[in-house]
Amino acid sequence: MPNVAMKRPPRGQHYTEEQLKVQHLKPTLRQLSGYLLQKRWPLAAVFGFTVVTTVVSIIGTRLNGLIIDRYIRTDRLKLLAMVCLLMVGMYVVASGFNWLQSHFMVNIAQETSTRIRQDVFTRMQRLPLSYFDQHPSGDLMSRLTNDVDNINTALMETFIQLFTGVISVVGMLIAMLVLSPALTLVVLLASTGTYFLSRQIAKFTQTAFRQQQAELGQLNSEIEETLSGKKTIQLFEQADQVLTDFRATNQRYVHHAYQAQVFSGALGPLNNMLNNLAYALITVLGALAILHGYQGITVGIMFAFLIYMRDFTGPIRNMLDLINTLQVSIVSAERVFAVINAPAEQDAPHVVMPTLTGTIALQHVTFGYQPEHPILHDISLTAKPGEMVAIVGPTGAGKTTTINLLTKLYPLTAGTILIDGHPIDQLDRYALRRQIAIVQQEPFLFSGTIQANIRLGRLDASEADIVAAAKAANAHDFIMQLPAGYQTQLSDRQQSLSQGQRQLISIARAFLAQTPILILDEATSAIDTKTEMVIQQAMDQLMQQKTSFVIAHRLSTIQKADQIIVIDQGRIVERGTHAHLLAQKGLYWRLYRSQFQGKDV
Amino acid sequence: MFQIIWQHTRRWQRVCLFAAPLVMLMEVFCDLQQPTLMSKIVDTGLAGSGHPQFILQTGGVMLLIALVGACSGSGCNALASYASLKMGQRLRNHLLSLALATRNGHDLSTPTLITRITNDVIQMQNLVMTLTRSLVRAPFLLLGGIVMAFLISPRIAWILAIVVPVLLLFMGLVIRHSVPLFTKMQQAIDRINRVMRETLLGIKTVKSFTLENQQQQLFDQINQQVQTSSVAAQASVIILAPVVTLALNLSIVAALWFGGGLHASHLITTGQIMAFVNYMIQITTAMINTVNTVSSLSRAQTATARIQAVLDLPQDAEPTATVALPTDTTLRFEHVNFAYPGGENVLTDIDFELPAGAKLGIIGTTGSGKTTLVDLLTRLYDPTSGRITIGGVPINQLSLAQLRQQVAVALQNSVLFSGTIASNLRYGKETATDAELVVAAQAAAAADFIAARPGGYQAQVTQRGNNFSGGQKQRLNIARALVAQAAILVLDDTTSAVDLATDAHIQQALRQVRQGKTTIMIAQRIAALQDSDLILVLDHGHIVARGQHATLLQESAFYREVAVAQLGKEVLTDA
């Protein structure tokens, strides 16, 4: 059935209504205010400053009128001079406070987002590896950057305006009540209407915002993935296809963002309209009341009332505009807190861990990355201190997975692993990992100097130690040929080293580490045989005092292992020494033979 | 800045860019009508014994205008959102396509490119939003206020003539001072993004080496820098609002004071002073809004510059297929030398010819330049001197599309993309049929494990192929290159993580698949190389030996040693 080529499936996830509902509004707000409460004194100060500046501005406006009525009209210049001086003083103080208020607020907002970032990062490092299997790093990055920024902006803008708003609203409400309770009622009705309208729109926009932020995460994931895989994309001339996919995601993001912004942006004008309606109502009702001599309302009262109403509804309008900002920030806060609140790696209550002798026993270990799809079945093996255990098997058999379990990167589905007799789930994972040195199948180097990268093996290593480790790993020579030697900066996914060179650096880390347990997961796969043989000698020496697990395909490197475990499809199918396994003529023998297969063709 | 915005908008969006502020003016205009109408009600409606009819009518008009105002406001927002989001969309597409099109070796690293395309574009989007909504409104109110103030009373308006220019100058200075601070902040943000990103990508390493504390310290330190520099940057602009307010409030006081004096001399009326003060208040509000707009402009300045740098990435002029694709795939390297920018020679005098359909094996020490040699063939880099030809045509006369259609590469590190197995394999050839995928997967010994996955070819691949084992990724990588069915096949050490039995199987299958194709195979395993028509032994960028398996066993000490180590002593006697 020669199919017509199918279009690549869209990479974006799609979200159900359920997922997009505001599920965690209250807890999110609580958590957010938890952060702010840590700053309660500075916030109180901001509140104080705001009271001063707002009151000054209210009084200032009144004084302007008073000055004209009482002093200018009557030409009392002496008194005018005094009042003017008073106002100058007031304004200087108010501006000073105004500055202080912004200054404090900037600090509060920045410190809070610094804290949030820090909390996210701290928690991120403690999340189990399976979390990262499920969440693309681009999306996580988007949470750490865009979403934290949104929170920051909201904090900056919202709080000052809320404070100012509340104070003017209260002040003006009192003034209005004094003038005319009946008209005040009209204003209050309009405000309530505004409030409910905003609530309705808010519900709607929050969904749109959530979708917008989710799409943004997806967009960022794609950017991240595309740029990281640039070389492959270029070589396969896939730029057009990738860009087409990207355009689709981009379009989806813009679509949702547009919805979110149009609706949330309509909030302000709609509120404004309600205010204008109230304005019109009061004018008309006021005028009619005057005509009918009702409640002693006069033109003057109506006039003053309208001015107060402007000052009353203005801040309310402002505050409702803020709902806008708040919405984005709440959605963002929710996304950020989702990371902070994700369950961390399971850890044991701190057991004091002695230096291990390195007895390791796996007992009936079963494991699957998704528990319903087991990858390892009933694995049992024991390694005594100083022993070298080789794990052999076809690709995808589960060798790396076994190693992942030893270092507690994933929790076991069933069975136990004992290290020095302690079940692994009762050991502190840091303490455990600190006693295991591992060379991973796919080494990861950090940006920074080569020296710093080797030092990761043992953080307190001296420079001499590092050079010695590099020599043992046969990395010294090429490092010295680099322009800055050990101080050469690695950056940008370390493209400037060859694959094998990266592996050498990663091996040097293992030489540096002084741990009782050593794990080599195809440590030399990208290294040429000659170099490998040189390293092997140093490695043999290193392994003498350690319990070691070695995964290797070139069987020559593992012939001298104390025991060889052969894994196939997640089960141990054979075990024994090299000679013993060859004699069995099973899978190991076949693997061993295939080494020479090229020759008999 | 405006240029970037202009270039990334099209007809309707450009219309929106201008329409949004106009519609915004409409809203302002509507708002301003209300007091006038109100005064009409008072003046006319209440005149004499009152005209309830007129009052209700005018009230109706007020309601209508309120409605129109709301529509204009929402309309302005809709237009502005449209323009800004569309601009962002185009800009993002453009930047990503540029980033993908540039050759390697430019100095923008992947992480900063990522921040620029993600965060900085968002900043630009916000900028357009601000510009279209407030840039017109505030200055208009400002200008209007000033003009009115002068019309009312030139005798006190001179205060404005002093204050406004001084304030403008002050704003200019503050903003100039703030731009480098914002740049510094952005740099700190870049750094923190890098740490976060690396920790995410290298999380397995971080955990295995218990680097959490170290990374945390590093993070905290940079986080602190982000905080300090953000506070510094923002602190540099928050001075604007209080100073402007103060200056204008003092001007009001001055107006009252001088006005009072003039009033005593009967040179000005109370009404004029009142009106003047009202306009001053309007000017204050407008000025503060202008300040906010301008300071967001200065913030966007940094983002703009960073985006501009991406837009300015050198785009080498690529030949647009001046020659037809040669059918002959004879490969020649003629005295090729190469050094990475600013480095020493990595390849020296590489010179060989590979007949069409032949297999070239390359073996060599770690870092000897094998991968680089292949990168030259696919023109990820260009040789410093010498030339490379395919079928006699120098490869720099072919368009990149032609060249890469001709050459399929399985890279040394197997990059997979999130999607499905099928979508990854189709990177090689978009139009490949399912049957073709299966054939390629079989040759790469991947068919079995693909079939074992739930979903088979539609099984999910997560980011970077994290849910596959090392050897599985490598086999998908090989299959992807095979799907392309290009005339020249390059395999760069692609079976290093594959067990020997599977490797032997792959080599066997490849022998079938590569019939008639020119093949370059880089490998560490002699078994994979020994049937090559030509084997190059590379060391420190030099070809130190060349020939077929048997010759090299004789002539190259390196080759012999490796062969003996892998295949045993018998290899010497067999040959």
Ligand SMILES: Nc1ncnc2c1ncn2[C@@H]1O[C@H](COP(=O)(O)OP(=O)(O)OP(=O)(O)O)[C@@H](O)[C@H]1O
């Ligand atoms: N993070 C993951 N999520 C889901 N499945 C995974 C994950 N990592 C590995 N697998 C699957 O588990 C199985 C065992 O993988 P593992 O990496 O342990 O193989 P391996 O024996 O190390 O193979 P290789 O020699 O190729 O490295 C494979 O089928 C692989 O696809």
Ligand SMILES: Nc1ncnc2c1ncn2[C@@H]1O[C@H](COP(=O)(O)OP(=O)(O)OP(=O)(O)O)[C@@H](O)[C@H]1O
């Ligand atoms: N982008 C780069 N910038 C600068 N130097 C580089 C860059 N890429 C590789 N090098 C250097 O060029 C040399 C050759 O690298 P190359 O990747 O070609 O080696 P290789 O023979 O493929 O090695 P391996 O067997 O380890 O894959 C190495 O010394 C490496 O450090």
Ligand SMILES: [Mg+2]
């Ligand atoms: Mg593995």
Ligand SMILES: [Mg+2]
């Ligand atoms: Mg290489």
